[in-house]
Amino acid sequence: MIFSRSNKDNSLGPLAEILATTFAITEQEAVACCQQHGDGITVRLPFAAQTLHPQVQQQAAQAGITAPLTIETDIQAKQTQHKRLNRVRNVIAVGSGKGGVGKSATCVNLAFALMQEGARVGILDADIYGPSVPIMLGNPDDHPGSDDGKHLHPLSRHGVVANSIGYLVPPDKASIWRGPMASRALQQLAQDTLWPALDYLLVDLPPGTGDIQLTLAQQIPVTGALIVTTPQDLALADARKGIAMFNKVNIPVLGIVENMSYFQCPSCGDKHAIFSQHGGMSLAEREGVACVGQLPLDISVREHADGGTPLLVSQPDHPVSQAYRDCARQVSRTLALDLGLGDDLGIDLMEKR
Numbered sequence: 001m002i003f004s005r006s007n008k009d010n011s012l013g014p015l016a017e018i019l020a021t022t023f024a025i026t027e028q029e030a031v032a033c034c035q036q037h038g039d040g041i042t043v044r045l046p047f048a049a050q051t052l053h054p055q056v057q058q059q060a061a062q063a064g065i066t067a068p069l070t071i072e073t074d075i076q077a078k079q080t081q082h083k084r085l086n087r088v089r090n091v092i093a094v095g096s097g098k099g100g101v102g103k104s105a106t107c108v109n110l111a112f113a114l115m116q117e118g119a120r121v122g123i124l125d126a127d128i129y130g131p132s133v134p135i136m137l138g139n140p141d142d143h144p145g146s147d148d149g150k151h152l153h154p155l156s157r158h159g160v161v162a163n164s165i166g167y168l169v170p171p172d173k174a175s176i177w178r179g180p181m182a183s184r185a186l187q188q189l190a191q192d193t194l195w196p197a198l199d200y201l202l203v204d205l206p207p208g209t210g211d212i213q214l215t216l217a218q219q220i221p222v223t224g225a226l227i228v229t230t231p232q233d234l235a236l237a238d239a240r241k242g243i244a245m246f247n248k249v250n251i252p253v254l255g256i257v258e259n260m261s262y263f264q265c266p267s268c269g270d271k272h273a274i275f276s277q278h279g280g281m282s283l284a285e286r287e288g289v290a291c292v293g294q295l296p297l298d299i300s301v302r303e304h305a306d307g308g309t310p311l312l313v314s315q316p317d318h319p320v321s322q323a324y325r326d327c328a329r330q331v332s333r334t335l336a337l338d339l340g341l342g343d344d345l346g347i348d349l350m351e352k353r
């Protein structure tokens with residue numbers, strides 16, 4: 001939490017109630033985010049939820065709160081087992097047990113969703129053997145620049161920065177690297193990229209739960225992990241292995257994202273559970289982690305991901321974009337408030353927005 005204060009000042013009561021309801025936090029947590037100064041109130045939220053700020057302003061006005069209200073996003077760095085990457089506050093690993101469940105598409109869309117919710121976001125494509133981030137961002141022929149032949153400037157795309165082995169070597173070359181070489185490449189990619197000040201660096205891990213994934217997950221100072229799965233049994237069994245893998249290396253699992261949860265018929269509006277129903281949700285319950293999103297199987301996701309025109313940027317008002325933002329807010333909130341990750345570091349990283 002950013003700072004705490006007592007709730008002796010009653011004027012914060014109605015505002016705390018609004019914040020608690022809007023962001024699914026306790027009133028105590030809400031009060032801890034508020035600071036009164038002069039005749040105004042500043043709310044500093046430790047999670048990204050910017051699209052809901054106007055709603056809070058509106059409800060506050062309706063509740064008769066006349067003090068000028070400023071709402072800011074102030075995401076803090078969380079403790080990790082390893083030394084953090086320069087200027088990167090939190091690293092979120094996006095993994096999947098099974099291949100082809102939509103891990104990369106989810107990672108890229110979540111990155112833009114977090115950005116639209118007010119966070120500074122980067123993507124590290126750690127899928128050394130099958131990097132798809134360059135294609136999904138629509139810049140596969142670009143190359144990161146370097147001033148000293150060692151450090152790389154990440155590529156910027158629609159407000160998100162990214163680096164990927166796919167920008168550096170031809171795809172057929174990286175795909176034959178053995179484990180140690182691949183993990184060295186990833187280490188360099190993570191550490192030698194000149195990341196700007198970031199609230200979240202999303203890491204698109206290779207699919208699977210073997211030694212390679214384990215080593216990669218341990219090489220980067222990961223704050224928390226997301227597991228992407230589809231709802232059918234086959235994928236869930238592998239997703240469970242993914243959770244076990246992160247548990248083994250003490251990386252907290254932020255939640256499960258159930259991708260391709262349902263297909264909504266554009267003609268009749270009925271929802272069809274193509275890959276079975278609620279599998280991700282049940283797994284989350286069994287494993288004691290949150291199901292942070294149920295994303296539909298939708299042609300627009302595939303078209304925009306494969307076409308390099310991120311859905312969230314091309315069609316921010318699309319219902320699926322909204323679903324990604326709902327998921328992004330929950331991920332950010334979980335990271336800030338729910339995980340037993342220890343205190344925020346409260347470090348001023350000398351970053352200014």
Ligand SMILES: Nc1ncnc2c1ncn2[C@@H]1O[C@H](COP(=O)(O)OP(=O)(O)OP(=O)(O)O)[C@@H](O)[C@H]1O
Pocket residue numbers: 096098099100101102103104105106127130132206207259260295296297298299300301302303305306
């Ligand atoms: N919710 C969705 N609706 C429709 N298509 C989707 C959805 N999510 C992903 N896809 C599509 O499914 C295909 C596989 O997705 P993606 O490459 O993200 O999977 P992956 O799990 O990262 O695969 P890999 O195991 O190869 O790394 C892509 O064509 C992608 O555009």
